[in-house]
Amino acid sequence: MNNKTKKDLFERQFHYWIVKLELDKKYKFDLKQDNRMNSYASIEVNGKNSYEVRYNTKRLSGQYKIIHTLLHEIGHTFYDFRIKDDIMHEAGAEHFALSTIKKEMPKIYKQCIR
Numbered sequence: 001m002n003n004k005t006k007k008d009l010f011e012r013q014f015h016y017w018i019v020k021l022e023l024d025k026k027y028k029f030d031l032k033q034d035n036r037m038n039s040y041a042s043i044e045v046n047g048k049n050s051y052e053v054r055y056n057t058k059r060l061s062g063q064y065k066i067i068h069t070l071l072h073e074i075g076h077t078f079y080d081f082r083i084k085d086d087i088m089h090e091a092g093a094e095h096f097a098l099s100t101i102k103k104e105m106p107k108i109y110k111q112c113i114r
Contacts, residue, residue, distance in 0.1 A: 006057040006066060007033055014053070014070045023077060029053055040069045043076045051077065064108040071097035 001009075011031055018024045027049050034054040041055040053073055060066050075096030079089055102109045 001062065003035075003057040006060050009063065010055055010057070010060065010066050010070060013067055014074075017071065017074055021074065023074070027051055027077060031055070033057055040065070041073050043073045064111040067105065067108065068097055068101060068112040071100050075100075 014029070014031060015024075018027075018029060023029075028051070030046060030050070030052045032052060032054045033056075035056050035058045037054060037056040037059075039056065040059050041053060043051050043053050046052040053070075055069070055073075060069060072093050075093035076089065078096060079092045083089065098109070098112060101112050
């Protein structure tokens with residue numbers, strides 16, 4: 001899968017999930033491709049009720065990885081960013097991603113838990 005295809009898939013799926021979870025009514029999201037990052041993606045508070053999501057298409061290697069990553073980043077929005085316990089923050093985001101995948105897309109669940 002080339003970088004353009006991965007970018008389109010990430011952004012299309014991200015917008016799908018934001019609308020499905022009705023987060024589009026509550027928050028504004030700015031998506032930015034950044035292939036200089038060492039991680040798959042990150043999310044940062046970008047003002048009141050606004051988030052910036054950066055993602056690296058070079059590291060995202062397949063549809064299941066893209067969906068897992070974007071759901072993980074969306075999972076961060078359900079937790080208070082003022083709490084500085086990084087381990088719990090990551091655990092909560094990962095729990096959200098995997099439980100959503102297990103419920104909504106069970107065919108890719110086993111790939112995601114590896």
